[in-house]
Amino acid sequence: MASNQSSDSSLFRIQILIVDDDSTTLSVVSSMLKAFSCKDNHKLELLVVTIKNPLDALSTLQSKNYVFDLVITDLHMPQMNGMELKKHVHEEFNLPVIIMSSDDSENVILRSLEGGAAFYIVKPVNKDDIKSVWRYAVATKTGKSLSIKEIGGSGEPLSINEDVNSAINNEIRKYGTKEGRQSTEEDKEVEIHQPATKKQKLIWTNALHNRFLQAIHHIGLDKAVPKRILECMSVRGLAREHIASHLQKYRIFLRKVAERGGISSRRLSGRALGSNLAPFSMLKNVQREYSPVTRASIQPGLGGSTIPALGGSSFRGLLSPNQQAPSNNYLFRSPHSQSLLFGTANSANGAGANLPSHGGVPNGLTHGTSPMQMYQPQNQARSYLQNFGGPLLNRVGAVGIDQAANYRSGVGDIGITNNSLYTNNNYAGIRVTADGHLIRSGQMQLNNNGLSNGFSNGGHPGWMNWASNGNMNAACMGFNIASPSYMDQRGSFSSGFVGANQFFPPPPFTSVYDGNTPMLPPPSQHQLGLGYGGQNDFVFGLTNNSPSILLGESSNQQPQIGQGELNVSDMVLEPPNNPPAYQLPQSVDEISTHLHELLTPDFLNSLHIDDNTPWSEQPFSQA
């Protein structure tokens, strides 16, 4: 039962009550916890009391008033469930309660967290969970707050309180050093030697990745080496090693895609390639959680790249009104902390709760207009964090999509109205009929720059995104979404993209990116309309049950888009006055030939990945 370790000189005396009707869990968790309490460590004293009956637990708490620091309880117990117990514990003893259950349903987890649980552990409990408990306990005891330290604020990378951190590091280092100690079974079970010198784990958030991409743009892929990228990115705390590692992965991704791109389009029979090119699916910018999109939608897809907004335009995602432009930052995860990024402590700071989940559906709690998503798959090692905080980036130069209002109605215009201050009010009316067809409504007008593709490139050579015959052409490809589970709500989905090369380098990175501010270029450069912050600049994603790759089989054939839900040929757009410098290939062979060109690193580089797509869905997480 109780294990007591006497020590007068303890720096920390932590007393934990564990309640679970399963005695195995009790003993396992107990011993795991104790494993942290190194016997020859006089700075740490851990008292663990295990009780099978929640009612007994309450009476124990009463009889030993205020001696406990923390209660860990199972959720499903015969006498009283964990949440009830938690309620009592909160009210009567004002102690934090950690819920621990094999139930990993999001519902339950959410309710628990919302109900005030400190955090939630999904059984089987692993060492990371134990570490989390331990750290939480220390933090509680010492009054230090465990929190994501002001992600939007101080510029500090994600970290728990430094004091706590170092204290724990010290403890762990002591525990972890093998010198003078025989390794025991217990050590193997809970092995925690992470020297303080160990690097914090960097999580490549989408925003950070975008920064990375932009840096590569700026430098040029061929010259982009870690050191230069690092300089260019100007992200505090970022190390060359981080870049090198990421670059390595990125190159692998590029290589893979390039390989795929090189094969004949005739072989690109739908599904096979779709799955092969699954990485692309992440390139679209679907607002999964927030978008009311149901069907026959123009989805912002992946694609086209940074078209300067001087006369150009960028599609912004079809966002719901509350959707904020992502402004996420990079996150550092302490090597010791896998699970401390959530829970009560964070809630106090306005962060959300994480959701252990198998399915990987981020289900971040919305916090006002700055929802933050945290995703911790199960209780495993990774945490995907996404921060949607920050100001709405009303990107100058972006096509303002008259989005939610019309879109929500499901019928009517998707007014794609360029409201850029820097353009000439180009108007491309695209209309979705009641039955979900996309029809032309209004026409693209020329702007001063002379190109009428709606995405004028300011006089610079650029691709049209649909060819002069008015049809979306061969460059339109659809890719199945990588994770159909995401799309359950509205069926399968293909996003198409049209490509445009990057002709404009991003503005120089002048300021040091502190990891917190939204990644916008300096104001004077806003007009470039670059996709800072992670949006795809524009693209049509074409929806619904589309085969994976939608290359036309003949020069006359239109890409097949879905089940007639949305037909590109309905998008009759005015031919340009000035033919684009680069004509899209018309025949299959040409397509085949040009596919490779389409998938050049430059093009790939130009792909901006939206912040709302979980990292696990991002391109080279699949590569």
Next chain:
DNA sequence: CGGGAAATAT
């Protein structure tokens, strides 16, 4: 020292 591949860790 720095780049990059490979091994290793989580």
Next chain:
DNA sequence: TATATTTCCC
């Protein structure tokens, strides 16, 4: 398994 870190070699 995926991805971040670390090592190793050039």
